[in-house]
Amino acid sequence: xxxxxxxxYVKPELMPTFEADFVKASQxxxxxxxxxxxxxxxxxxxxxxxxxxxxxxxxENHTVDFRTADxxxxxxTIIHPYFEPKPNVEHFVCVYPK
Amino acid sequence: xxxxxxxxYVKPELMPTFEADFVKASQxxxxxxxxxxxxxxxxxxxxxxxxxxxxxxxxENHTVDFRTADxxxxxxTIIHPYFEPKPNVEHFVCVYPK
Numbered sequence: 001x002x003x004x005x006x007x008x009y010v011k012p013e014l015m016p017t018f019e020a021d022f023v024k025a026s027q028x029x030x031x032x033x034x035x036x037x038x039x040x041x042x043x044x045x046x047x048x049x050x051x052x053x054x055x056x057x058x059x060e061n062h063t064v065d066f067r068t069a070d071x072x073x074x075x076x077t078i079i080h081p082y083f084e085p086k087p088n089v090e091h092f093v094c095v096y097p098k
Numbered sequence: 099x100x101x102x103x104x105x106x107y108v109k110p111e112l113m114p115t116f117e118a119d120f121v122k123a124s125q126x127x128x129x130x131x132x133x134x135x136x137x138x139x140x141x142x143x144x145x146x147x148x149x150x151x152x153x154x155x156x157x158e159n160h161t162v163d164f165r166t167a168d169x170x171x172x173x174x175t176i177i178h179p180y181f182e183p184k185p186n187v188e189h190f191v192c193v194y195p196k
Contacts, residue, residue, distance in 0.1 A: 002142075003139055005139075005149065019193055019194070022193075022194055023194060026194065038194075039192055039194060039195065040192070040193050040194035041101055041103075041190035041191065041192055041193070042190055042191050042192075042193045043188055043189070043190055044100075044157065044188070044189040044190065044191065045188050045189065046188075049188075050190075050193075051103065051190060059142065090141055090142070090143050090144075090147075091141070091142040091143065092139035092140060092141055092142065092148075092149060093139065093140050093142065094137055094138070094139055094140075095117055095120075095138050095139070095140045095148075096117070096120055096121060096124065096136075096137060096138035097137065
């Protein structure tokens with residue numbers, strides 16, 4: 001299992017609609033091959049900062065399968081206009097607890 | 099419920115013992131007031147990068163109760179020598195799913 005962590009900065013003028021549009025976009029990622037679960041966490045220290053965490057069965061389910069799927073375009077069309085700069089995305093494996 | 103996210107860079111020469119010492123240190127944070135759970139995630143893109151995620155009942159359980167507790171000194175003594183630079187710590191609230 002792989003954890004995708006995307007660091008998101010939402011354009012301040014778009015903050016009022018971001019969370020509702022994130023809910024709409026969620027239906028698309030949730031249908032992706034190898035998708036397990038995802039969550040959106042809002043930072044307390046920086047008002048327009050969020051982290052998106054997505055659990056995938058494998059790295060390739062995110063980097064290959066999802067990014068080349070029509071679902072990605074539907075997801076991206078809704079949420080990518082919100083971000084400035086472009087999201088930073090990294091992948092992690094859980095080492096504790098095993 | 100509050101999610102603490104600490105971004106950790108382990109000194110490369112100390113990588114061989116970090117994960118075992120993290121397990122030893124975990125017993126101290128796990129006894130803290132308001133502690134719910136924690137996990138350590140290892141980055142696939144940067145070998146010495148990790149994220150520590152701790153669920154707390156309240157923000158103050160981390161920033162006040164834990165940081166002023168003897169348990170924090172025991173936790174810190176084991177793991178802080180591993181990090182360079184100093185960990186960046188932020189707090190988040192889950193906005194999806196509600």
